[in-house]
Amino acid sequence: MNSKKRIFSGVQPSGNLHIGNYLGAIANWVKLQDEFDSIFCVVDMHAITVQQDPEELRKKTIEIAKIYLAAGIDPKKSSIFIQSQVSEHAELCWILNTIVKNGELAKMTQFKVKTGIFDELSESESSKEVKEKANEIGGVESEKNAKYAAFQLAKKIFEIYKKEFNDAGTGLFDYPVLMAADILLYGTDVVPVGEDQKQHVELARDLAKRFNQKFGETFVVPESRIKKEGMRVMGLDNPEKKMSKSAESVYNRIELLDSAEIIRKKIKKAVTDSGSEIVYSDEKPALKNLINIYAAFSEKTPKEIESIYAGKGYGDFKTDLAEIIVGFLTPFQERYAAISDQEVLEILRAGKEKVQTLAKAKLDEVKTKIGFIV
Ligand code: AMP
Ligand code: TRP
Numbered sequence: 001m002n003s004k005k006r007i008f009s010g011v012q013p014s015g016n017l018h019i020g021n022y023l024g025a026i027a028n029w030v031k032l033q034d035e036f037d038s039i040f041c042v043v044d045m046h047a048i049t050v051q052q053d054p055e056e057l058r059k060k061t062i063e064i065a066k067i068y069l070a071a072g073i074d075p076k077k078s079s080i081f082i083q084s085q086v087s088e089h090a091e092l093c094w095i096l097n098t099i100v101k102n103g104e105l106a107k108m109t110q111f112k113v114k115t116g117i118f119d120e121l122s123e124s125e126s127s128k129e130v131k132e133k134a135n136e137i138g139g140v141e142s143e144k145n146a147k148y149a150a151f152q153l154a155k156k157i158f159e160i161y162k163k164e165f166n167d168a169g170t171g172l173f174d175y176p177v178l179m180a181a182d183i184l185l186y187g188t189d190v191v192p193v194g195e196d197q198k199q200h201v202e203l204a205r206d207l208a209k210r211f212n213q214k215f216g217e218t219f220v221v222p223e224s225r226i227k228k229e230g231m232r233v234m235g236l237d238n239p240e241k242k243m244s245k246s247a248e249s250v251y252n253r254i255e256l257l258d259s260a261e262i263i264r265k266k267i268k269k270a271v272t273d274s275g276s277e278i279v280y281s282d283e284k285p286a287l288k289n290l291i292n293i294y295a296a297f298s299e300k301t302p303k304e305i306e307s308i309y310a311g312k313g314y315g316d317f318k319t320d321l322a323e324i325i326v327g328f329l330t331p332f333q334e335r336y337a338a339i340s341d342q343e344v345l346e347i348l349r350a351g352k353e354k355v356q357t358l359a360k361a362k363l364d365e366v367k368t369k370i371g372f373i374v
Helices: 019-032 054-071 088-097 102-107 110-116 117-124 125-134 143-167 170-184 194-214 260-269 285-297 302-308 314-337 343-371
Strands: 006-011 039-042 078-082 191-195 223-226
Touching: 006 019, 006 170, 019 039, 019 054, 019 285, 039 054, 054 078, 054 314, 054 343, 078 343, 088 170, 088 343, 102 170, 110 117, 110 143, 110 170, 110 194, 117 143, 170 194, 191 194, 194 223, 194 343, 260 285, 260 314, 285 302, 285 314
Parallel strands: 006 039, 006 191, 039 078, 191 223
Antiparallel strands: none
């Protein structure tokens, strides 16, 4: 019997993976695979919650699996598979749908972000807007005006919410339940993800507990494992927001498959703070982010980096940073290019065989408990 604890995680095959995904997620998995019984999934069913081009989706699915391998996920130690090839995920998702509440899903931050509700609300939610509205109609000094303005604003927020909610796909709404199914099917103990996914893991915990309470001990209640703050990579064009696959500007991120030339160009264009000294401080968020990236790829501490560049300027620092990233990504890309489609498909098939046995056993247990004939 294997006594190691189990981890499960996944990335969607959409957009281009960047060094934030690597440093924040995949590099962590590579370290954890020795300590844990590990399952890593390419979550194509999650990807179709927003529109995808079918050919592109197939291509990306293979690309992500190759990236896992090139990063050092070892198929001898870990299982790698494609979510849609194990239909137990969809089946358990349906069953969990019958115990989740709409209200639990409606409060998920990612849903509000992806539908656009969040952006629109954060623009209108300010008390400033209440005041402006009240001023339009004669000032907040009058309690009646203030109340009226607040009411108008509430109405507007409700209208925004209703419109975005009604236009959003049900899959996007249900996304966290599918993620709970992914996790719970395998008796997962620990889920290594970025901060943004913590709320979804919390839901998986709640659903596991609820199911266990209703039908008897069935699911392991999973824990999330969030990386330390330093591993949150921010956008090169805006240090206030995290580096993202979906940011419009390609100058937001260094993609794992970017050429050396592109990497140098992107680092050169990366925003910096005022002043010319290389110091690691919260007052210089752009530089802090670049130093974090430098530290992560060079195994040096921010303090050591500061001392290397004492008396030097951004130019030297950025030139070296670009070369450090290129120095890491070049061999990474060579490993990536050396893996054939056929080879990766073979690994994915073997992964599927292995995990499906586990998934089927758990799903049969669930079906029996809820009264299905198995
Ligand atoms: P996503 O790109 O949102 O599909 O995320 C895939 C994984 O990478 C998740 O575990 C995220 O938390 C992680 N991740 C995404 N962007 C970043 C970032 N800028 N810094 C650190 N981790 C990230
Ligand atoms: N929602 C996760 C993300 O966007 C991907 C994901 C799907 C996942 N299922 C999962 C992560 C199960 C961990 C465990 O990053």
